[in-house]
Amino acid sequence: QVQLVESGGQLVQAGASLRLSCTASGLSFNWHSLGWFRQAPGKDREFVGAAPWNGGNTVYADSVQGRFTIARDAAKSTVYLQMTNVTSNDTAIYYCASTRNIVEMQTISAYDYWGQGTQVTVAS
Numbered sequence: 001q002v003q004l005v006e007s008g009g010q011l012v013q014a015g016a017s018l019r020l021s022c023t024a025s026g027l028s029f030n031w032h033s034l035g036w037f038r039q040a041p042g043k044d045r046e047f048v049g050a051a052p053w054n055g056g057n058t059v060y061a062d063s064v065q066g067r068f069t070i071a072r073d074a075a076k077s078t079v080y081l082q083m084t085n086v087t088s089n090d091t092a093i094y095y096c097a098s099t100r101n102i103v104e105m106q107t108i109s110a111y112d113y114w115g116q117g118t119q120v121t122v123a124s
Contacts, residue, residue: 002026002113004096009118012086016122020081022096022115033099034079035111036070038092038120048094050105051079059105063089086122093117 008020022034035050049060051070058070069082079096097111104110 002098004098004113004115006094006096006115006118009094009120011121011123014087014122014124016086017082017084018086018120019083020094020096020118020120021078022080023076023078024098025077027098027113029077030074031100033102033105034070034072035097035099035105036079036081037095037097037108038090039095039117040092043092045095045108047106047108048081052102052105053100054102056102061106083120086120088122088124091120091122093119 003025004022006022012018031053033053036048037045038048039045047061049070051058051072067084071080095115095117097114099111101110
């Protein structure tokens with residue numbers, strides 16, 4: 001019943017900006033934290049950032065700090081990952097996930113539901 005659908009992934013040039021979207025259904029959006037993870041070929045899935053459901057501070061991985069921003073739109077049940085100045089190291093499948101936790105949001109095991117992912121490819 002719960003569904004998370006990512007969109008917005010595409011092929012872009014290094015230095016470009018893009019925005020990924022994750023639309024949730026089947027859950028109480030306002031009571032779920034939304035996180036973003038990514039997985040590059042041959043690598044483990046890694047934490048990107050997360051917005052806690054209680055309006056606390058959004059947390060980001062060091063690798064994207066200052067370049068990526070997460071925003072929530074409760075009216076649309078959508079969370080966005082705004083990406084700027086992307087590099088080839090940002091190439092990955094990006095996943096959104098939901099959890100009722102506000103702690104350990106950087107941990108994969110904390111999340112209850114996952115989207116299918118959207119591919120971001122950065123070409124130089």
